[in-house]
């Protein structure tokens with residue numbers, strides 16, 4: 001039995017006349033990777049934005065370790081232990097790997113940003129920063145500016161920036177987007193290694209990776225949850241095959 005770290009209950013998000021997310025409930029448990037899949041427009045990104053606090057729901061609630069965080073900003077959610085990896089948009093292109101991760105670690109803290117200068121107060125950050133860079137395998141690239149990294153390395157850096165905030169829950173939106181097979185392999189291994197003491201939610205289109213990584217899957221279509229269960233259960237769910245994966249199954 002795993003502890004539920006993040007729970008959404010009855011989440012709904014309306015954009016004008018469109019219900020992008022409709023009565024979605026989901027549990028994200030420590031020690032598990034929970035993948036959310038579904039066709040384009042199913043509501044996956046909207047769901048992750050609701051969980052991260054980038055969007056506020058029309059109704060429903062989000063609980064982190066039982067505490068209601070529905071109205072908290074993304075920053076306050078991050079301080080409470082909810083981390084989200086962003087795609088490139090948060091990288092400072094001309095800053096080094098170390099500087100980017102250090103800024104992410106400091107942003108989580110309530111202390112003022114200290115990019116330069118004294119080291120005494122920075123020690124707790126520096127350990128987190130070094131550990132996070134090490135964890136994603138970028139130690140040898142620590143002084144390289146983000147702009148000079150490969151696409152895969154930039155994704156590793158984004159994950160390091162999340163790890164440096166020491167989150168209990170990590171949300172990853174399409175972590176394999178734009179990657180070649182060998183880069184993807186490295187990130188898949190990295191993601192798999194993160195779940196031991198954390199809860200992960202991953203939105204991803206690469207079905208082979210999803211079925212390799214996920215302990216549990218939630219399938220969405222038209223804003224609703226079509227099915228939730230183990231990869232084995234979801235693979236044979238007739239509703240899923242009909243609604244999302246097509247007549248040929250697509251995931252055989």
Ligand SMILES: Nc1ncnc2c1ncn2[C@@H]1O[C@H](COP(=O)(O)OP(=O)(O)OP(=O)(O)O)[C@@H](O)[C@H]1O
Nearest residue numbers: 015018019020038039040041042043044045046047
């Ligand atoms: N800010 C917005 N304003 C209006 N409609 C939106 C907004 N964001 C998303 N939508 C709509 O909500 C629906 C769900 O979109 P969402 O991006 O969450 O789907 P998705 O499952 O992530 O799709 P994809 O796999 O293509 O990224 C779509 O119909 C989309 O056009």
